[in-house]
Amino acid sequence: MEKYGYTHLSAGELLCDERKNPDSQYVELIEKYIKDGKIVPVEITISLLKREMDQTMAANAEKNKFLIDGFPRNQDNLQGWNKTVDGKADVSFVLFFDCNNEICIERCLERGKSSGRSDDNRESLEKRIQTYLQSTKPIIHLYEEVGKVKKIDASKSVDEVFDEVVKIFDKEG
Ligand code: C5P
C-alpha cells in the first residue's frame, strides 16, 4: 500500500521479531502467547508499534500514514491504543477480511508447511479462532457501530481480494 503513502506495520510480525531479539525481556512471554493464540499485553505491542511509527516519521515527517495490520485485537489492545495514541492519530477506517473459520484454518495449515511459525498448527489455530470469536469480533463490532469498517470477502482468491482492497484505497486512500 506504499502507492497510497501508507507504511505497513504488522503487530504480529513485530511481536515475532521481538521474540528473536536477544536483548528483549519478553522473549518467553511472547512465545507462549503466540503458541497459545492469545493476545500479548498491549504495553508490549503498543511500544513496538509506537517505536516503528516514531522512527518512520522521524526519518521523513511526511510519512505519517500507517496501515496497522492485526491491531487492535481485543479490549486491552484498544485501551492501550486510546491511552497512547488518541489525540495524536486519526483512525480513518478498519479493513475487515471476512473469512470462515475452516478456510482460515486450511490456509494457515498450508502456510505452516513452510512458514516455520509455531502457531500454524491445528491446535494453535483452534485457539486463535477462539480468541478471535471471544475478543476480536466485539472490537470489530465497535468500529462497525461508528461506521468505520470496510468489509472484504476474504474467502475469494488472492487476486480478487487484492482488487477489493485496491478499490477501497482508491476511494478512501
Ligand atoms: O496477526 P497474526 O495472526 O500474524 O498474529 C500472530 C499472533 O501474534 C497472534 O495469534 C497473537 O498471539 C499475537 N498478536 C498479539 N497481538 C496483536 C497481534 C498479534 O498478541 N495485536
Ligand code: MG
Ligand atoms: Mg498478521
